[in-house]
Amino acid sequence: MTTIEPRIVSAGTSEGAQELQPRSIVGHKELMRESGAVLRMSEADAAALADIASDPDEDQTMIINMGPQHPSTHGVLRLMLELQGETVLRCKPIIGYLHTGMEKTGESLTFMQGGTNVTRMDYLSPLNNELVFSMATEKLLGIDGDIPERAVWMRMLLSELNRMSSHLLFMATNGMDLGAVSMMLYGWREREQVLRFFQKVTGLRMNHNFIRPGGLAADLPAGWRDDVLHLLEEIPPRLEEYEVLMTGQPIWRERLQGVGVITQDEAVALAATGPILRSTGIAWDLRKDMPYLRYDDVEFDVVVGVHGDAYDRYAIRLQEIRESMHIVRQILDRMPAGNYRIQNKKVTPPPRGRIDESMEALIHHFKIFTEGFKVPEGEVYVAIESPRGEIGCYIASDGSSTPYRMHVRAPSFVNVQCLPHMMRGGLVADAVAVISSIDPVLGEVDR
Amino acid sequence: MSVLRDIADEGLGGMRHNFLTGRIEDLVKWSRSRSSWGATFGLACCAIEMMGTGAPHYDIARFGMEVFRASPRQADIMIVAGRVSQKMAPVLRQVYDQMMEPKWVISMGVCASSGGMFNNYAIVQGVDQIVPVDVYAPGCPPTPETLIHAIETLHQLIEDGEIMRRRAATGAGADVHIQEVPAGLTVPVVLQGR
Amino acid sequence: MSEDVTTQSNPVLVHGCPSETRFGQLVVHAARTNHLDVCRALYEDGYQMCVDLTAVDHLVHAQRSLPAGVTAERFEVVVNLLSLQHKRRVRVRTQVAEGETVASLFDFYPATEAMEREVYDMFGIRFDGHPDLTRILMPEDWEGHPLRKDYAQGRIPVQFKGAAS
């Protein structure tokens, strides 16, 4: 099998066919599709909007670049907007500026090492990436039923705290994008506290590789309970401050209400999940509808909006921080004692201490960490609720110790495709509000 | 009158060191190092840590980097925070070219410095293939303390003129490698004098 | 629960295609020709959300457990559908040989527009009926499709010997 060597290309920055073509070149049918006729408006409305004088020299519209290096595109998302004055007529997201070939790298890393690769996809909630990868591997191994109780509850605790830190960063960047620059300071002040707890538990502020197939890398440190309690007392009054600073302000409401509206059938047709789907009124939360871990034993509300606009998405995320804290409080009361990792010899390396004593433990440790454990042949798709929506992990394994195909269904990749439909007819300033309300993370969009 | 020619192309910073211009040169270098603004070149996970460094807890406003300027016209330091993909390389070069002189580059994180754990077709294995890099900050992502240490090293180099000498000598970046500062450090980091 | 694979000999037929249940999710093995009809039929059954569309290149690991009556081809397009009412998932696996095209699901699943572009970009599988089949992740003038098994990982040699070279 002759392998094709990649030829590194560094041509100019224009992406040719991927770009938004000017009105004069684009055919009528394509123009109708891009103007959202397929989903939103009746043919007549779209036709009315679409057939502005399209002779090339009398060009009324202007195509501008909200390009990869832009303060408010949350990373390297490039949007080509066609403007008529201040009104956005067409928009095309161009992605791939952070494509890291993670799925190709995933095929050469063993299941034990896979967590380090997956955790760098959605770098705002790394623990949820590791969780979905680990659950998929455990399902393939057939050990997803007998993960120790403490490991399951610890995973829930870390996943919910990660949801809080991700939504707190959304509060910070959403405020800054819309001009409330001081929101960046407050949002980060709270997020730092959650990151300090993560650093104490996992040793790192981000990219922890702490949730591994078979359980967790280590047990909770001593004194973790009062750290979490300190968090739970400290953050609620701060959220009241956010309410005063943002929710109560007429300017904030005027900037967000009625902006980036998406209807129910449009959200389902575009497979938007998470706060975007819930903002249209469909109460779909994987933690409630297809529960995993112990979410059916914990009591919390599904937060729903009814207008499907940017304001609803902001309010949903703010309320979800409170729901997560409510869940964390219940987890605190029910955290069982016991093992933090499955005692199945095949998956778990021996404890560090035993390696010095016994030869088999040393060989066992060496084999697991160099070769990795074999996973039976088969394919599985597991999906959990990340702060941005449904993150799914599809693994096809061929019986060896490295996944044959590891594909992660990234919620932001699909949510970014809703941008053109939300931005149609809005102002350029609203475009910033819409991008920020989708809260895309380009690491998982481009994988 | 070589002095005028020097001023013409290099500005006051370029005047050869003599008694008359000594003090002005130091003034210029001091002002450049003490108020250098960063260009937001946040790509991936390191960008979140870069924002964390700008946030109140670690607060690089203390070091003169009060604000991250989005447009390259008003920025002095380009912090390449994150992995640079093949599609992003020409864009990075274009933004670097559009930055005003004098400009410096900090390569934040192992992905920017050497491709990091992604040794594959999609990632440029080290941003020094595209732009001359002055300071390499290790870590994945570097903790805010490490980034502040990198920024402070760069400021130190600007102030004592080391950077300009190294750049003139090699034609590329000053190529300074710093060690990682573990997070949550209470002992002050002493910058070894050069 | 262990993997409950229905007997290989006479699999249950769903919309005329052999199907099996893996880890509690229905997996339908459609042929390339009726890929569109099966997905449309499932769309009518109430699976309104197309959650994910990806592909697998089985160049190296061709022999895999497939129900009877399914010929193993090189590529396999995997469509993941979700029904909000019944809270159920179904996976449609379609065998596609090298160079063949697959019908695009864009008409009733607009979400697949970007996913099919990514599969085209990464595997080179063309989708006919797709409104804008161009590359999405790689630069426009990139040659080759990176996620194919005969495409090297593009590693540059490094001094230290990584475990999995």
Next chain:
Amino acid sequence: MGQYLPIIVLMVLAIGFGAISIVASKLLAPRRPNSAKLAPYECGIVPSREAPERFPVSFYVVAMLFIMFDIEIIFAYPYAVSQRELGAFVFWEIIAFSAVFFVAFVYVVARGALDWGPVKKDAPLVDVGVVAEPGRNVRIVGLEGRERSSELVGSR
């Protein structure tokens, strides 16, 4: 003569500051022009097509409104300074003067010069109610400042 001194000092300071900053930037900054620096900044993308010269007329109308009120202020300023000596007659004079401007402003706004906002901003926000599992505890948010037309309706 004395009363003109502050104006002169202010003038000198303003010109001085302007001159110093221009000269300093010419002196201090090294000049290395390259083509990229001259090209417009398009978020890192090399601009491939010419920026159109034609701009929609709404920008122009807003500029005109600004100039109109600017001129009005210029005349009101000297009046305001010496308002006590001029007495009531001049006061009404100024009122009539600004009334004329106000009529022009009302006309322009009535002709829709200022409402070139988003096409769909006025699209009614249809509140379709919540689609949820019966008995599922759902918390509805985002209602501040908006009235709810339909109650919890529809269940899957």
